[in-house]
Amino acid sequence: MIVGMAPRALLACPDCDLLQREPEPADRTVVTCARCGSVLYRDTPDTVDRTLAFALGASVLFIVANAFPIVGMTIEGRSNTVSLPGALVALWHQDMQLVAGLVGLTTLLAPGLVLAGLLYLVLPLHFGRQPPGVPLILRTLDSIQPWGLMEVFMLGLLVSLVKLEMYAKVVPGVALWAFGALLLVFTAMAAAFDPRSLWARIGTARSGTARSGAGRSGAGR
Amino acid sequence: MSAPALTAARAGLIRCGDCELLSRAPQSGGNLACPRCGATLHQRKPNSIQRTWALLIAAYILYIPANLLPMMVTTSPQGTANDTIMSGVVYLLSSGSWPLALLVFLASITIPLAKLVSLTFLAWSVQRRSTWQPEQRARIYRMVEIVGRWSMLDVYIVTIMAALVQMQPLAAIDAGPAAIAFGAVVVLTLLAANSFDPRLIWDPLGDHDD
Numbered sequence: 158m159i160v161g162m163a164p165r166a167l168l169a170c171p172d173c174d175l176l177q178r179e180p181e182p183a184d185r186t187v188v189t190c191a192r193c194g195s196v197l198y199r200d201t202p203d204t205v206d207r208t209l210a211f212a213l214g215a216s217v218l219f220i221v222a223n224a225f226p227i228v229g230m231t232i233e234g235r236s237n238t239v240s241l242p243g244a245l246v247a248l249w250h251q252d253m254q255l256v257a258g259l260v261g262l263t264t265l266l267a268p269g270l271v272l273a274g275l276l277y278l279v280l281p282l283h284f285g286r287q288p289p290g291v292p293l294i295l296r297t298l299d300s301i302q303p304w305g306l307m308e309v310f311m312l313g314l315l316v317s318l319v320k321l322e323m324y325a326k327v328v329p330g331v332a333l334w335a336f337g338a339l340l341l342v343f344t345a346m347a348a349a350f351d352p353r354s355l356w357a358r359i360g361t362a363r364s365g366t367a368r369s370g371a372g373r374s375g376a377g378r
Numbered sequence: 379m380s381a382p383a384l385t386a387a388r389a390g391l392i393r394c395g396d397c398e399l400l401s402r403a404p405q406s407g408g409n410l411a412c413p414r415c416g417a418t419l420h421q422r423k424p425n426s427i428q429r430t431w432a433l434l435i436a437a438y439i440l441y442i443p444a445n446l447l448p449m450m451v452t453t454s455p456q457g458t459a460n461d462t463i464m465s466g467v468v469y470l471l472s473s474g475s476w477p478l479a480l481l482v483f484l485a486s487i488t489i490p491l492a493k494l495v496s497l498t499f500l501a502w503s504v505q506r507r508s509t510w511q512p513e514q515r516a517r518i519y520r521m522v523e524i525v526g527r528w529s530m531l532d533v534y535i536v537t538i539m540a541a542l543v544q545m546q547p548l549a550a551i552d553a554g555p556a557a558i559a560f561g562a563v564v565v566l567t568l569l570a571a572n573s574f575d576p577r578l579i580w581d582p583l584g585d586h587d588d
Binding site for chain 1: 383384385386387389391393395396397398399400414415416417470473475478481482512513516517519520527528530531532533534535536537538539540541542543544545548549552553557558561562565568572576577579580581
């Protein structure tokens with residue numbers, strides 16, 4: 158596992174820094190670190206096309222999930238429905254701006270930005286064109302992604318539905334189903350996307366920096 | 379431990395945190411920009427332990443109001459009920475839905491506490507350059523990263539309930555001040571986990587022959 162004489166495909170584990178050689182292509186689909194076991198990368202074939210397909214599907218579901226009511230309820234003849242943006246506005250007016258901001262960031266803004274960023278990258282790439290600012294977008298995606306907590310929100314939705322059923326008649330709305338589907342497509346999209354292959358398209362020749370691509374020239378000591 | 383494993387740092391290489399390219403570490407010290415993506419290269423996350431401690435301490439402090447103040451305020455003709463996180467769990471249990479009670483208990487009590495304790499232990503063990511069970515500690519860190527996000531559950535439950543149940547004077551549910559404190563605890567522990575550099579767990583292993 159330790160560095161051999163062919164230093165071309167060296168990898169360092171992000172979680173324990175161990176240097177190791179990239180395994181032969183198609184050997185395994187998930188490559189894990191030899192020492193600490195964390196995932197180094199996953200084999201993601203057709204990353205651009207697959208990501209694009211899932212991202213387009215997710216965009217439609219994202220709009221439906223946010224434009225329509227998630228759930229409605231009736232207590233003694235009075236009813237109320239709520240959508241996700243509606244819930245944020247309601248929370249805001251109850252003087253819970255911080256909570257509204259946090260929920261908005263994690264369920265709306267972060268997933269929305271990830272979708273937009275991925276579409277910006279893979280749509281032109283699908284047609285053979287490289288959009289400007291790829292490093293910036295990849296970096297931004299990397300820092301936003303952990304803040305998208307849609308799957309937790311989905312579970313929260315289900316728990317609240319069960320809780321509310323104890324005292325009222327609860328009607329699931331269109332957006333609830335859209336959210337469930339969005340979650341699946343969004344996860345598939347994230348799994349299909351391979352930032353490594355996009356970084357690899359960017360040459361190491363940047364103006365102003367001396368060549369030092371040890372990824373190619375190897376660990377010489 | 380047998381022969382120390384060859385890490386990028388020991389081989390004089392730095393892995394770019396953004397694009398994963400390996401570059402030669404500068405001999406003279408000082409910062410280097412990644413030749414491929416231009417990000418500033420760091421051998422390890424800068425001030426990782428100090429930042430982790432700062433965020434953890436802030437999280438511990440906010441953990442107190444998060445558990446003592448009401449999370450959800452229910453108003454009905456019968457009066458007003460304040461529910462803390464714990465009393466919300468007890469209420470779910472007494473109203474007969476123990477699976478829900480268990481779920482909320484796990485997400486709101488167990489996970490945040492386990493996360494605080496785990497990160498404290500990791501930061502402490504790294505600070506004293508422990509060589510004890512690095513595989514286990516690496517596993518703990520991965521668990522924290524994977525499971526940590528689920529503690530946001532209660533914040534979402536309150537959000538939906540408070541938005542939907544606004545039928546004064548029949549029934550109204552409002553988010554209580556604990557929602558802010560609890561949300562802050564979740565965010566702070568996410569940031570703490572993020573500022574912790576798991577490579578520090580492994581660094582002391584090869585120390586003796588440096």
